[in-house]
Amino acid sequence: MGYTVAIVGATGAVGTQMIKMLEESTLPIDQVRYLSSSRSAGKVLAFKEQEVTVELTTEDSFEGVDIALFSAGGSTSAKFAPYAVKAGAVVVDNTSHFRQHPDVPLVVPEVNAHALENHNGIVSCPNCSTIQMMVALEPIRQKWGLSRIIVSTYQAVSGAGQSAINETQDQLKQVLNEGINPKDVTANILPSGGDKKHYPIAFNALPQIDVFTDNDYTYEEMKMTKETKKIMEDDNIAVSATCVRIPVLSAHSESVYIETKEVAPIAAVKEAIVAFPGAVLEDDPSQQIYPQAVNAVGSRDTFVGRIRKDLDQENGIHMWVVSDNLLKGAAWNSVQIAETLHEKGLVRPTTALKFELN
Structure with a gap:
């Protein structure tokens, strides 16, 4: 059985590369969902030659989502990532918002994949440089x-x-x-x-x-x-x-x-x-x-x-x-984190929400 994966910021420079990396990924995927601001909602993008309509990101967008890849700016992550965690998803955040949070591992899989073992629903992707x-x-x-x-x-x-x-x-x-x-x-x-x-x-x-x-x-x-x-x-x-x-x-x-x-x-x-x-x-x-x-x-x-x-x-x-x-510095590192979470059996609902809901 595969995962439902959401991309928040799917129409942006990094989001479009996340789609490409997911298409090439070893991650078992049953469904993808593309989320964005009102400016891009309604657009139609492809995933492996299937059409996917971009949805508006709301507090209720993450029901049934297993993995949520965020790349839509720090304020969007701050607002919506906790709702994704509450819904049972693991968030891989490509913004700077959670990088120094003590409860959030900051991960480059080749370097410190062990840090994923203690994630609390959110994993942060470091700065590209x-x-x-x-x-x-x-x-x-x-x-x-x-x-x-x-x-x-x-x-x-x-x-x-x-x-x-x-x-x-x-x-x-x-x-x-x-x-x-x-x-x-x-x-x-x-x-x-x-x-x-x-x-x-x-x-x-x-x-x-x-x-x-x-x-x-x-x-x-x-x-x-x-x-x-x-x-x-x-x-x-x-x-x-x-x-x-x-x-x-x-x-x-x-x-x-x-x-x-x-x-x-x-x-x-x-x-x-x-x-x-x-x-x-x-x-x-x-x-x-x-x-x-x-x-x-x-x-x-x-x-x-x-x-x-x-x-x-x-x-x-x-x-x-x-x-x-845009690849190793963002989209690929994020998808690579998701693959590593899968390989380690760490795509799972968290037992306690440690992040405030806005």
Whole structure:
């Protein structure tokens, strides 16, 4: 007998990829339900060549649902995820709302699938930039330990949603087809829709993703810091991030510097990455082979290359990490969590509701 799976935010950039990942999934599925806001309700989408009408998300939408995948924004998860749990579903939430909740496991299946054992009805999917870094670093952490991580991200505009993709394409057309100066193109979304000012992304790099916190780091940067510590179950790892948006449509790239607790030979590091599930080594400088965003689009894997010793720090290592932010960074990681819950026999009603109903 298969599951009834609901996708909340089914018409969004991540939701459409969730549908694709479910179509390719090993998860036994009897029925899918697509949920959205009133703006998209009534649309008809496909699932394995069958037509499915998108429904309005309400408090009563989750009766009979076994697994609910959420990717419609934090406020939607905050409002409706507890109702899904109350109805007996397990929620896999792709927003930031529950990531630091003490009763919610934050999971990258290749790294900490054991955290699912104690879920209370909601499982959180980490930030896209955190996920790919965890896949790249976990094989190193397992063998040599980690004491420090410094990461600079080069993030695609799809991480800010379909509207950011559209605006980027419009800006590029304004510059290339209409001859408008990049400084003067129309900008209404980036670097953060919720902030006071908006800047062009075409032919630009914006060192701001999300709004700034009181310590002058952005929320995106603090997400990477806090999520890394929670996933790796180690508050002593020093983590610092600088997150930058660049005019690439899909696939995030990261320059990662780490310091290991024990000195790690580079050849052995490469071997560990090759052996780790979900990680692909692309590292041959003599042939100019290294991870690239255009090659990562459409793949579930995380690509790692440019692995080299720091010139001054014996236990320091530099690397370059690339992954499709809409797949491994969101939709695939969410579906992978659902598959793992099934494999572990953890798709089950919770015994007590630990999340407040709005």
